[in-house]
Amino acid sequence: MTSRRDIKLYKRLRDAGFRPTPQRLAVYECLLDMARQGRHPDVEELYHAVRRNFPTISRATVRRTLDLLAGLGLARRITFPGDAGRYDGDAHPHVHLRCVDCGTVTDIHVPELPDLLEVVAARSGFLLTGHTLVFTGLCPGCRSSRREAHATQAS
Ligand SMILES: [Zn+2]
Ligand SMILES: [Zn+2]
Structure with missing residues (x-):
């Protein structure tokens, strides 16, 4: 299921020093899709969304990937008052x-x-x-x- 879009993402991640495993790509892609809809998901929301395609992915992998993406400047971690951390695919x-x-x-x-x-x-x-x-x-x-x-x- 390698689309042109996947290849573009793959290159972007690799250039940023991020080893693009299928799970990591799926997390990133999901975050970008949600950002396009104006959504700012938390780990739990992303975990459930990514699990539709990757039933074996763990919450820990999702969290680690999000922190990596944030560290690379490809995503942002945002905190709203009275709310657990959320992630924004719009960097x-x-x-x-x-x-x-x-x-x-x-x-x-x-x-x-x-x-x-x-x-x-x-x-x-x-x-x-x-x-x-x-x-x-x-x-x-x-x-x-x-x-x-x-x-x-x-x-
Ligand atoms: Zn309102
Ligand atoms: Zn935003």
Whole structure:
């Protein structure tokens, strides 16, 4: 089942110094698929998703692979308040918004973010290895259902 996409992934991983075993490729591919859907899975979610194709894969392998990918800059480990670690297959700097009502996490690409990181690095003297920038609020769906609730109460 070697597709062109697999070969591309294989090269990318190998160039990053990552031995691309079929299990590792499956974890990475799954993480990328989820990132494309705007999802930020935890180890458990990925484990269950990868197991559909690799029934023998262990949670430990999934976790180790994710940490390797994060270490190579191919994925990001993100922590939301009150939540176990999650992983993001989108390694480009972006901002996360989390809805306080439904828990939805939304990605926003802000072109100014790399500039902000530069400013932070320059002012602090830090060599930045990561960042977690999470905004909280009400997602558009929850905002409109709150408005509807208010409207019903008012009438
Ligand atoms: Zn919401
Ligand atoms: Zn994200």
